Amino acid sequence: MKISLAPLLALTLLIGVSQAQTKKTLTIAAWTGNDKLIQAVLPGFLKTHPNLEVKVIGGLGYSDYHPALNNRLQSGNAEDVVALGGQFVVDYAEGNFFEDLSKAPYSAGASFQRQFVKSQVAIAMGARGNFIAVPNDAPPNVMFYRRDVLKKAGITPAQLSASWDSYIAAGKKLKAQGVFITNGAGDVASTAWTANIPKGEGVYFDKDGKPLVDNARFLRAFTLAKQTRDAGLDSKISPWTPEWYDAFKKGKVATIVVGSWFENILTDQIDKDGAGNWGVALAPEKSNSVGGGAFFAIPSSSKNKADAWDLIKYLTVNTQTQAEVFKQSGNFPANLSALREPIFQEASPYFGGQQVRQTYALAARHMSAAFPSKNYALAETIVNDQLTQVLEQGKDIRTALSEAKALIERRTSR
Amino acid sequence: MTPALLRPARPSESSSARAKRWAPYLFVSPFFIFFGVFALFPTVFSFYLSFQKWRQTSGLGEMKFNGLENYHFTLFLDPWFWKAVSNTLILGLYGLLIQPISLLLAFAIQTGLKRFRALITALYFLPYITSTVAVALIFSVVYAKNSGLLNAVLAALHSLPLLGAVFPDGRVDWLGDPNTVKPAIALLVLWRYLGWNVLLHLSRMQAIAQDLYDAAKIDGASTAQQFRFVTLPQLMPMLFLTVSLTIIGQMQLFDEAYILVGGEGGPAQSGLTVATYLYTTAFKFGDAGTASAMGWILFAGILLLSGLNNRIFGAQGRARGE
Numbered sequence: 001m002k003i004s005l006a007p008l009l010a011l012t013l014l015i016g017v018s019q020a021q022t023k024k025t026l027t028i029a030a031w032t033g034n035d036k037l038i039q040a041v042l043p044g045f046l047k048t049h050p051n052l053e054v055k056v057i058g059g060l061g062y063s064d065y066h067p068a069l070n071n072r073l074q075s076g077n078a079e080d081v082v083a084l085g086g087q088f089v090v091d092y093a094e095g096n097f098f099e100d101l102s103k104a105p106y107s108a109g110a111s112f113q114r115q116f117v118k119s120q121v122a123i124a125m126g127a128r129g130n131f132i133a134v135p136n137d138a139p140p141n142v143m144f145y146r147r148d149v150l151k152k153a154g155i156t157p158a159q160l161s162a163s164w165d166s167y168i169a170a171g172k173k174l175k176a177q178g179v180f181i182t183n184g185a186g187d188v189a190s191t192a193w194t195a196n197i198p199k200g201e202g203v204y205f206d207k208d209g210k211p212l213v214d215n216a217r218f219l220r221a222f223t224l225a226k227q228t229r230d231a232g233l234d235s236k237i238s239p240w241t242p243e244w245y246d247a248f249k250k251g252k253v254a255t256i257v258v259g260s261w262f263e264n265i266l267t268d269q270i271d272k273d274g275a276g277n278w279g280v281a282l283a284p285e286k287s288n289s290v291g292g293g294a295f296f297a298i299p300s301s302s303k304n305k306a307d308a309w310d311l312i313k314y315l316t317v318n319t320q321t322q323a324e325v326f327k328q329s330g331n332f333p334a335n336l337s338a339l340r341e342p343i344f345q346e347a348s349p350y351f352g353g354q355q356v357r358q359t360y361a362l363a364a365r366h367m368s369a370a371f372p373s374k375n376y377a378l379a380e381t382i383v384n385d386q387l388t389q390v391l392e393q394g395k396d397i398r399t400a401l402s403e404a405k406a407l408i409e410r411r412t413s414r
Numbered sequence: 415m416t417p418a419l420l421r422p423a424r425p426s427e428s429s430s431a432r433a434k435r436w437a438p439y440l441f442v443s444p445f446f447i448f449f450g451v452f453a454l455f456p457t458v459f460s461f462y463l464s465f466q467k468w469r470q471t472s473g474l475g476e477m478k479f480n481g482l483e484n485y486h487f488t489l490f491l492d493p494w495f496w497k498a499v500s501n502t503l504i505l506g507l508y509g510l511l512i513q514p515i516s517l518l519l520a521f522a523i524q525t526g527l528k529r530f531r532a533l534i535t536a537l538y539f540l541p542y543i544t545s546t547v548a549v550a551l552i553f554s555v556v557y558a559k560n561s562g563l564l565n566a567v568l569a570a571l572h573s574l575p576l577l578g579a580v581f582p583d584g585r586v587d588w589l590g591d592p593n594t595v596k597p598a599i600a601l602l603v604l605w606r607y608l609g610w611n612v613l614l615h616l617s618r619m620q621a622i623a624q625d626l627y628d629a630a631k632i633d634g635a636s637t638a639q640q641f642r643f644v645t646l647p648q649l650m651p652m653l654f655l656t657v658s659l660t661i662i663g664q665m666q667l668f669d670e671a672y673i674l675v676g677g678e679g680g681p682a683q684s685g686l687t688v689a690t691y692l693y694t695t696a697f698k699f700g701d702a703g704t705a706s707a708m709g710w711i712l713f714a715g716i717l718l719l720s721g722l723n724n725r726i727f728g729a730q731g732r733a734r735g736e
Contacts, residue, residue, distance in 0.1 A: 067697050070470050091471035091700060236559070238589055243558040374469075378699045381678050388681050392592060410491060411699075414467075414483070 022051060026307045029057040029072075030083035031065035034136075034294055037329055041321050045314045052307055073097045078299040080308040086123045089133045089295050090372040093126030099298040099305065102131040106309055115317065116334045119290045122369040133295035134316045135334035137325070139259035140363035141191065141291045143283045144266065147276070147352060149251045153177050157281040160255060164192060164224050167284040171233035180235035180253045182228065183244065186387055189225035191257045193218050193383075195287035195368065202371040204379035204408070211408040213383055214401040222390055222397045229391045245270045257283045259291030260360040264330040267350050275349060280356040288363035289370075293334060332360055375412050382407045464706035471700055484707035495708065497683055498691040499715075501596065505671075505687065506664035508600035513657060515604070516611035517649070521641055523612070524619045535616060538609030549606070550673035557588035557598055557674070564588065589674055592682040599685055602670045607663070611656050618652035619645060654727040658720055665716045668693065688712050 030038055035058020042054055057079055060068055066088055072078040084092065092098055101108040108131060113121045120135035145157055155170045167188075171181030182188060194203050197217070206212055228234055235253050237244045247253045249271045256262070266278060282288060296312045298305055315321055322338035325331050333339065344357040386400040467480040488495050519538075523531055541549070556563045569584025571577070588598045622645065630640050668689040671679070677694040679686025688708065696705035 063697070067470075074470075074474055088471065091469065095472040095476065097471075097473065236587060236590055238554065238558070241554045241558055243561050246561065375699070381694070381698070385678070385683060388592075392681055407493075414487060 023053045024051060024304060024307065025053045025055060026081070026304055026311060027055045027057060027079035028081040028083075028308075028311060029065075029069060029079040030294070031060055031062045031085075032058060033329065034083050034331075035059065037325050037331070038315070040328060041315070041324055044318075044321065045311060048314075049307065049310065054311070073299060073301075076301040078301055080302040080304050081296055081298060081311055083136070084133055084295045084297055086120070086290075086293060086295065086372075087376050089123050089297070090376065091374055092297070093124070093128075093130060093132050093372075094374065097299055098132040099300055099302075100130040100132060101134065101298070101309075102129070105306070108134070115337055117290070117336060117364055117367065118369040119367040120293060120295070120334045123372045124295060125372070133297035134312050136294045136296055136316050137322075137331035138293045138334040138364060138367070139261050139291045139332045140288050140360055140367055141195075141257055141283055142260055142288065142360060142363045143255055143257045143281045144262055145255045145279050145281060146248075146251050147279045149174070149177075149179055149254045153179070157279060161281045161284055161286075164188070164284045164287075168224070168227055168231070168233065171228065172231055174254055175231070175233055179251065180247075181233050181255055183235050183237055183239065183247065183253050183256065185225040185229040185234045185391055186384070187257060188228050188234075189221040189387055190384070191283055191287045191289075192221035192224055192285070194289040194370075195283070195366075196285065197368040197370045199369070200371055202373040202376075204376060204383065205371075205373040207371055209373060209375075209412065211379065211405050211412070213379065213408060214398075214405045218383070218401055219397065222387060222401065225387060226390060226397065249274065251277070257287070260332045260363070261292075261330045263356065276352045278351055279354055280351060280359045282359065282363055282366070286363075286366045288366040290364075290367045294331075332364065336364075375408070378411060379408050382411075460706040460709055463703055464710050466703045468703050469700045470696075470702050480703070484704045485711065488704060488707050488711060494683065494686065494691060495688075498679070498686045498688045501679070501684065502665060502667060502687045502689075504596055505600055505603070505667055506661065508596065509603055509660055509664040509667075510657070511600075512604055512607055512611055512660060513653070516608055516656075517615055517653075519608070520612045520615035520619060521645060524616060525637065531616070535609070535613055538612050540609065541606045542610045544606075546669050546673060549602070553602055553674065559585070559587045559590065562588070589685075590681055592680075592684040595675060595680050595684040599667075599671050599674055602674065603664075603667070606670065607660075611660075614652060614656050615649065618649055622648045650727065654723070657723055657727055661719050661723055662716055665712065665719065688715075 028038060035056050039056050039058075042056070046052065046054065062085060065083075066085065069078065069082060069084075078097075099106065113131065116135045117138040120138045121131075124131055124133045124135060126132060143157075143160065145160065150157065150160075150170075153170075153173050153176075155173060159166050159170055167181070174181050197203060200207055201212060204211060204213055212218070235247055237247055237253075248256070248266075263280075266274075271277065296315060298308045298312070302308050315325075316335055319333075319335060319338040319341055322333040322335050323341035323343050326333060326338075327343055338344075339357075339361045344361065345355065346357070347353045348356050383404050386395070386404040389395040390397055390400050463477075464484055465479060465481060466477045467483070468477040523534055527534055559565065565584040565586055565588075567584075568581050568586065571581040572579075572583045574581075586594055588594050626644050626648070627640055630644050635643065666689050667687045671685050671687045671690050672693075674680070675685035677690050677698060679690065689712070692705050692708045692712070695701050695708065
């Protein structure tokens with residue numbers, strides 16, 4: 001007896017198709033690193049959203065990711081949720097590509113924003129009072145230092161943190177031992193000028209977009225860098241090269257002020273066997289500023305905004321997700337309540353039993369809420385160029401700063 | 415005479431005949447589609463953009479026509495553009511060194527190393543096809559200040575008796591000192607494109623008739639004379655091509671500068687080229703209009719230099735290139 005399978009097959013197919021159709025697809029885009037982290041914490045989200053299928057679009061590095069995303073935004077093909085770097089949040093807040101999350105149905109107003117580090121919230125607030133992106137992580141700049149090297153020179157970390165003057169004085173002591181206190185005099189300057197910013201001022205511009213780069217903050221920062229260079233206290237190695245790694249591993253360079261994510265690079269790549277050699281303190285004069293971090297936003301073209309918002313909340317408001325992401329990557333939570341999770345109280349054996357994450361948290365609370373401004377990258381490039389001329393070619397500091405101001409004005413007034 | 419032939423052909427065309435008529439267009443269409451999307455459209459669009467004020471982070475609707483302002487700013491108000499132009503021209507002069515070196519190398523391979531020609535050419539060609547990422551990594555080791563390969567070699571040469579004084583002591587901060595950034599980039603360019611130029615010269619040398627050399631030998635010409643009076647004149651058409659390619663390549667220099675000193679040109683912007691500056695303007699400063707204007711100014715510059723090259727080598731090349 002022969003049974004025709006065709007009707008049965010068709011039925012199975014139909015059921016299959018209808019089942020597949022009940023699963024909605026939500027897409028999220030992020031740059032390399034963040035893409036894998038989102039993937040890793042997704043199962044928790046899918047538990048509460050069983051009818052969703054979430055696709056993570058990743059694979060592009062930070063600098064390639066944003067131009068590519070911009071093309072998709074222009075053509076209305078962006079994902080339901082997209083990650084954005086801080087500077088891009090500032091730029092996009094001026095346009096209309098993204099949902100204003102402070103309005104209904106999201107209603108992420110002041111009480112929602114208060115959960116997050118204030119420096120990141122300041123970035124996400126557009127001039128129109130629109131809140132376009134939720135901060136995900138906010139790596140504070142802290143100072144990593146070599147315990148063994150400092151001890152040998154008779155210097156305490158507190159001396160380094162106290163002030164830039166005592167930091168430079170310690171640098172001279174270290175030099176006598178054949179050790180550089182920092183790799184770059186330029187780092188001293190940029191650490192100093194990006195921190196302790198008065199309320200209502202940005203790093204490079206004031207509220208009205210006027211450049212501030214010839215004010216006392218920059219003058220001091222440039223002077224400190226010049227002092228560091230003139231005394232020969234910096235090792236001047238190209239950063240992120242094998243030679244640079246080696247200088248830290250061998251204790252040739254005693255300190256670095258850098259984002260807290262440096263912990264992972266230190267423990268995994270630079271000085272794997274260096275347990276006990278390293279410690280963490282606040283940057284000199286509490287010059288702690290935010291060093292990067294990602295935000296999540298919903299493009300207005302998204303077809304599934306409700307689920308997109310749920311996913312953003314899962315990633316940023318859920319303190320367990322934030323703790324898990326930190327555990328896997330060292331991305332420091334932008335959500336301050338996440339700091340109550342046990343992982344942030346743990347003593348770290350690598351750092352000689354120090355509770356380094358408490359230091360990160362302290363630094364995070366010191367970060368000034370600088371007024372965000374467009375043309376940040378432009379101003380940064382111009383100021384850095386003038387700084388190199390001061391350090392490498394002996395240019396006068398005041399001349400350099402007024403030139404920087406003129407160059408920035410010329411470009412931004414167009 | 416049949417009536418069918420009198421009828422106009424088209425309306426009665428069978429579908430297979432129609433297909434035959436369209437088939438060639440169909441087969442060549444992929445090229446035109448890709449060319450249109452990835453070459454023609456961007457070119458036309460960038461020309462349009464160069465007269466607009468536009469930040470990419472705002473929508474297409476935010477574009478504002480601002481006439482020649484982008485060109486005016488780039489040419490008259492932007493000191494960095496001229497810095498980039500002068501860097502690019504200096505690097506271009508360094509780049510032209512590749513011609514005599516590759517020429518002599520090709521001649522040496524052609525005359526002296528006939529048996530290993532294929533192997534040696536392949537070895538010289540290798541850098542040309544090596545991935546940029548690998549190149550960046552290797553050269554960061556080569557140019558490192560304290561433990562770099564190049565500095566180690568220089569230090570060894572420096573410690574030689576007598577001759578040693580000629581060489582620096584091996585403490586050169588290649589990528590950190592504004593004075594050494596350009597030679598460092600030029601060396602990388604030379605390393606990368608030497609094989610390609612050797613290959614081009616060699617291919618032309620192989621096409622030179624052997625009887626010309628035989629005649630020269632009978633007349634008592636030395637190897638140097640053969641090179642000067644037989645090889646070089648015969649090579650003119652190829653030299654025109656390789657010099658053109660070098661000029662165009664040097665004016666558009668991007669990869670090598672970018673991987674060594676980044677988009678902002680390194681210390682005192684000594685490694686900023688027009689192409690890396692254009693990229694930084696567009697994608698870091700977010701100013702697509704000005705970057706497009708720069709692109710067209712660069713195009714005009716290349717056109718000018720190519721024309722000059724045509725004047726110098728082209729006429730000779732065509733005259734001798736039969």
